[in-house]
Amino acid sequence: MKVLVVGQGGREHAIVWALSKSPSVKALYCAPGNAGIAALAECVPIQVNQFEELSRFAVDNRIDLVVIGPDDPLADGIVDYMEERGLAVFGPRKNAAEIEGSKVFMKHLLKKYKIPTAAYETFDNYEDAHAYLMKQGVPIVIKADGLAAGKGVTVAHTMEEAEEALSRIMKDKVFGASGNRVVIEEFMQGQEMSILSFVDGETVRPMVPAQDHKPVFDNDQGPNTGGMGTYSPVPHIPESVVQKAIDTIIIPTAKALVAEGRPFRGVLFAGLMITPDGTPKTVEFNARFGDPETQVVLPRLKTDLLDIFLATVNGRLDQLDIEWSDEAAVCVIAASEGYPGSYPKGLPIDGLDQAKDKALIFHAGTAMKDGRFVTNGGRVLGVVGLGSDIAQAREQAYSAMDLIRFEGKHYRTDIAKKALR
Known part of the structure; x- marks a missing residue:
C-alpha cells in the first residue's frame, strides 16, 4: 500500500517509523516532513493547511491511506475535504475534532453527559471573565478556547499570573481567534x-x-x-x-x-x-x-x-486485537534555547550517529543544510530510551542525550523521576 502521513514533527516521525516496519507498506510519503523523516519516507513540500494540493498529490499518486498528524488541519476539516475526493483518511471529521478545537464545546459535552471533569465557567468577554476570576481566587486554570499549539493553558498560582494570562488571551489576542472565548476552571491537584x-x-x-x-x-x-x-x-x-x-x-x-x-x-x-x-x-x-x-x-x-x-x-x-510489549520507554526532548519563547534556527547538530546506537531519535524541528542536520524549531529532537523498566529506559535516553550537541541545547533532567519514587 501507498501511505501519506501529513505533518512535520516528532509525532509524525514516530508514526512514519512505525509504518515503515509494516510489510504491507510499499511506499511511504510525508508532507512536509522533516530532515529525520526523510530517511524513512519521501518528503513532499506541501504544507499541512494546503488541502487542495495535498488531495491532488494523494489522488495523482494513488495513495491508499492518508494519516493526519497535527490538530490544526483536523479542526479545519481536512478529513471531510479529502473524503469528498474519494480518499481514505485516518483521523476524525471536523465535527468530531471539535472536541479539541473548542475547549468550550468539550466542557459542555462532558457536563451534559456527566463525565468527570473540573468545575468551570466559560466567557466571551474580558470584563465578565475578570470579575469571575477575582471572585474565585487562585490557584486557578485559564484556557483559551481554541487551538494554541499546546501553549493556551495557564495554571495560575498568583492573581498576577491569572490576570496576565487572561489579558494576553482576551485583550492582546496572542492566540488570535482562539482567545475569543475562555474557560476558567478549578485547579485540580494530583x-x-x-x-x-x-x-x-x-x-x-x-x-x-x-x-x-x-x-x-x-x-x-x-x-x-x-x-x-x-x-x-x-x-x-x-x-x-x-x-x-x-x-x-x-x-x-x-x-x-x-x-x-x-x-x-x-x-x-x-x-x-x-x-x-x-x-x-x-x-x-x-x-x-x-x-x-x-x-x-x-x-x-x-x-x-x-x-x-x-x-x-x-x-x-x-x-482487531492489539498487543503491547512490557518494555518501558522514556522520551526526553532536546529544545532550542529560548523555547517556548523565541529561539534561533539553523544551528548545526552533532552526535546523532553515536546517539542512535543508544536510543531512538525522533526529529521534531530539524532541517538539512549543506549536508548536515541543523535546528529548525523549538522542540528539536525526541530522544527515546528503551529498557526492561523505567530506570533502564531513562538511563538509555539520557546517555544518548549527552552525545547530542547543538548551541543552546536545553532539556529537562527530571523526566520520569516521578515513576522512580
Whole structure:
C-alpha cells in the first residue's frame, strides 16, 4: 500500500517509523516532513493547511491511506475535504475534532453527559471573565478556547499570573481567534496521565498509558510547552485507576460523540488528572496522537500500525486485537534555547550517529543544510530510551542525550523521576 502521513514533527516521525516496519507498506510519503523523516519516507513540500494540493498529490499518486498528524488541519476539516475526493483518511471529521478545537464545546459535552471533569465557567468577554476570576481566587486554570499549539493553558498560582494570562488571551489576542472565548476552571491537584485510544464510533481500544511533562524547566517550573518529555508505562498509577478512567471517561465520551451525531474515528487522546483519592478527572481531550506521547507509546506497539489504521477507517476496529510489549520507554526532548519563547534556527547538530546506537531519535524541528542536520524549531529532537523498566529506559535516553550537541541545547533532567519514587 501507498501511505501519506501529513505533518512535520516528532509525532509524525514516530508514526512514519512505525509504518515503515509494516510489510504491507510499499511506499511511504510525508508532507512536509522533516530532515529525520526523510530517511524513512519521501518528503513532499506541501504544507499541512494546503488541502487542495495535498488531495491532488494523494489522488495523482494513488495513495491508499492518508494519516493526519497535527490538530490544526483536523479542526479545519481536512478529513471531510479529502473524503469528498474519494480518499481514505485516518483521523476524525471536523465535527468530531471539535472536541479539541473548542475547549468550550468539550466542557459542555462532558457536563451534559456527566463525565468527570473540573468545575468551570466559560466567557466571551474580558470584563465578565475578570470579575469571575477575582471572585474565585487562585490557584486557578485559564484556557483559551481554541487551538494554541499546546501553549493556551495557564495554571495560575498568583492573581498576577491569572490576570496576565487572561489579558494576553482576551485583550492582546496572542492566540488570535482562539482567545475569543475562555474557560476558567478549578485547579485540580494530583498526578497527570495521558491515555490515547484508537476509536471507531463506540469501539475504544486504549493504548498503554503515558505521563507528559509540560513546563519547560525541572520540577515543573516555568511556562507550559508542547511537552518536554514523556514515559510509559506509568507504574505508580494502579491498573485499577487506569481502567476506571477508561470506563468512566474515555468510553462514555466516545459514546457521547456518537449520540451527538459526531462519531469519532481516529485517535482520541484523554489528558487526565488522578486526584489524591484516586479518582480520574478529565483535563482535556485531543483529536489526534499526542506529541511527545506518541514517541513512547508506538515503540511499545507490537501489532502492525497499518492494520490498526485500516481497521479504524473501515469500521472494523472491534474485530482487531492489539498487543503491547512490557518494555518501558522514556522520551526526553532536546529544545532550542529560548523555547517556548523565541529561539534561533539553523544551528548545526552533532552526535546523532553515536546517539542512535543508544536510543531512538525522533526529529521534531530539524532541517538539512549543506549536508548536515541543523535546528529548525523549538522542540528539536525526541530522544527515546528503551529498557526492561523505567530506570533502564531513562538511563538509555539520557546517555544518548549527552552525545547530542547543538548551541543552546536545553532539556529537562527530571523526566520520569516521578515513576522512580
